[in-house]
Amino acid sequence: MRILTEAELNKVPMSILVEAVRAQIVADAEGRAVAPPRHHVDFGEGGLTFTCGGNDELAGFRVYDTFPKPDGVDEDQVVIAFDRASAKLKGLFIGERLGALRTGCLGGVAAALMAPDQPIKKLGLIGTGVQAETQLLAIAAVRKIEKVFTFSRNAEKRLAFAQRMAAQLGIPVHAADDAQTAVEGADFVVLATNSAEPVIKTEWLATGAHINTLGPKFKDRHELPLDILQRVRTCASDSPQQIAAQGENHMFHGQALNIQHLGAYQDERRVGDLSLFLSAGLAGTEVALLSAAIDALA
Known part of the structure; x- marks a missing residue:
C-alpha cells in the first residue's frame, strides 16, 4: 500500500493521468464500471460527500467535507483505491490536488474526444483558480495550443x-481586460468559475x-447562459447519470x-454548431487516476 504525496503526484505526466480518466469514462459508457451518483451524509451545518466507484480491477x-471553515483553511479530501484481484488496499492520497487534477483530466478527455483533431488557435479561459490551471494542463496534454x-x-x-x-507551458498566455476579449474568436472556451450567474x-x-463548463449547473445558479442551447446540437457529459440525479434542479432539465x-x-454537429461539455465528476475517475499515478511511480 502506498500513501501518495502531492509532490509525487505532480511528477506524473499529465498525459498518463488523462488516459487513465479517459479509460474509466469509456468503461462506464460500455457498462464495465461502477459509478453511482455521489452520496451526501448531512450533519446539519455541513457534511461528508462520497463518490464511490471503480472498474473490473479497482474499487474505491x-x-x-462541506463543514464551514475559517478563511484560509483548505478543504480536506481523501482518495482510496483497492485492488480487487488481491483484495488489498493499493494506495491513498490526502489533500485537494488529486481531485483538482481529476477535474482537469475530464476537460482534457473532452478536448480529445469532442474538439477537432487540430491545434487550438485560441483558447479562451474564464477563471484563474486551480481548476482553470488543471484544465489548461490537461488540454495541453492532448492538443497543441497556440495561445x-x-x-x-x-x-x-x-x-x-x-x-x-x-x-509552465511555453506558450503565450495573455491576461485579458474583460471576459469578452478572452472569449471572442476562441475556437475552444473553458469556464472554470463558481459563479451563480x-x-x-x-x-x-x-x-x-x-465549450467546457465546470461551474454551477443549477436552474437558479449557472455560469453558462441558457440561450446557448440555440446554437448547441452536440452535448456530452462524463456522467449523464449524475446530471439525471439532479432532476429538475439541473439548468437544462426539460x-x-x-x-x-x-x-x-x-x-x-452541423457546420457552425457549438459543441458543449458538461463536467459532472464521474465517480471512480479519482480512483483510476490514483491507481495510474501509483503505477507510474513504481
Whole structure:
C-alpha cells in the first residue's frame, strides 16, 4: 500500500493521468464500471460527500467535507483505491490536488474526444483558480495550443496566473481586460468559475467553438447562459447519470437536449454548431487516476 504525496503526484505526466480518466469514462459508457451518483451524509451545518466507484480491477472512493471553515483553511479530501484481484488496499492520497487534477483530466478527455483533431488557435479561459490551471494542463496534454487568453475579476491574480502558465507551458498566455476579449474568436472556451450567474454571452462565441463548463449547473445558479442551447446540437457529459440525479434542479432539465455519454461520444454537429461539455465528476475517475499515478511511480 502506498500513501501518495502531492509532490509525487505532480511528477506524473499529465498525459498518463488523462488516459487513465479517459479509460474509466469509456468503461462506464460500455457498462464495465461502477459509478453511482455521489452520496451526501448531512450533519446539519455541513457534511461528508462520497463518490464511490471503480472498474473490473479497482474499487474505491473519494470523500470530502462541506463543514464551514475559517478563511484560509483548505478543504480536506481523501482518495482510496483497492485492488480487487488481491483484495488489498493499493494506495491513498490526502489533500485537494488529486481531485483538482481529476477535474482537469475530464476537460482534457473532452478536448480529445469532442474538439477537432487540430491545434487550438485560441483558447479562451474564464477563471484563474486551480481548476482553470488543471484544465489548461490537461488540454495541453492532448492538443497543441497556440495561445491562451484568460480573464478573472482580480487583475493581479489573472496577470500572475497568465505569467505562471506561460512559463509552465511555453506558450503565450495573455491576461485579458474583460471576459469578452478572452472569449471572442476562441475556437475552444473553458469556464472554470463558481459563479451563480453567466460569465459570458452566447453571442461572443465563435462559430463552431467547443465549450467546457465546470461551474454551477443549477436552474437558479449557472455560469453558462441558457440561450446557448440555440446554437448547441452536440452535448456530452462524463456522467449523464449524475446530471439525471439532479432532476429538475439541473439548468437544462426539460430542454430538448440530448446529453451524450462522453465515453460513447458521436459528433452530431452541423457546420457552425457549438459543441458543449458538461463536467459532472464521474465517480471512480479519482480512483483510476490514483491507481495510474501509483503505477507510474513504481
